[in-house]
Amino acid sequence: MTDDCPKIMVIDDDVDIVNVVREVLTTQGYDVVELTHTRNPSAVSKRVASENPTLILLDLMMPEMDGWQVLELLQNDPVTSQTPIIVFTAATQALSDIQEYYGPAVSDYITKPFEVAELLETVERVLAEAEGSHQQSAVSYQLDEDRP
Numbered sequence: 001m002t003d004d005c006p007k008i009m010v011i012d013d014d015v016d017i018v019n020v021v022r023e024v025l026t027t028q029g030y031d032v033v034e035l036t037h038t039r040n041p042s043a044v045s046k047r048v049a050s051e052n053p054t055l056i057l058l059d060l061m062m063p064e065m066d067g068w069q070v071l072e073l074l075q076n077d078p079v080t081s082q083t084p085i086i087v088f089t090a091a092t093q094a095l096s097d098i099q100e101y102y103g104p105a106v107s108d109y110i111t112k113p114f115e116v117a118e119l120l121e122t123v124e125r126v127l128a129e130a131e132g133s134h135q136q137s138a139v140s141y142q143l144d145e146d147r148p
Contacts, residue, residue: 006127007031009053011038011070012088013062017112021057024116025123038065041073049079055127056080057110059088075105084130086122088112
């Protein structure tokens with residue numbers, strides 16, 4: 001993959017889901033990395049930081065360290081706190097309810113089981129929003145630098 005290709009990390013204990021997501025996203029040109037074991041919080045933090053993904057897809061229901069714990073870990077790490085996250089959930093919850101509990105770290109959610117089109121649309125939208133936010137921050141920074 002090229003350096004400008006978005007890297008998406010899938011954190012999910014369900015290998016079948018990981019395989020489907022990887023197949024769908026790699027055929028669209030994304031660089032996909034995966035994390036299927038979340039026993040050790042330190043190892044999770046190090047792996048996510050070393051991969052430096054553009055976007056994280058995170059399952060909320062995992063048997064070891066669940067997605068809520070992973071989300072909290074990522075939010076509290078300065079390296080990953082600004083990385084957009086899409087959560088996978090079996091429950092239908094409003095995004096506002098999820099964001100009320102965990103703040104804006106959760107960019108969106110996808111309910112399992114999901115359609116391929118929904119996965120692609122959500123990933124593309126969240127990446128576009130993140131890119132727009134990044135560009136706006138860069139413009140603001142440049143404007144600040146231009147002030148006497």
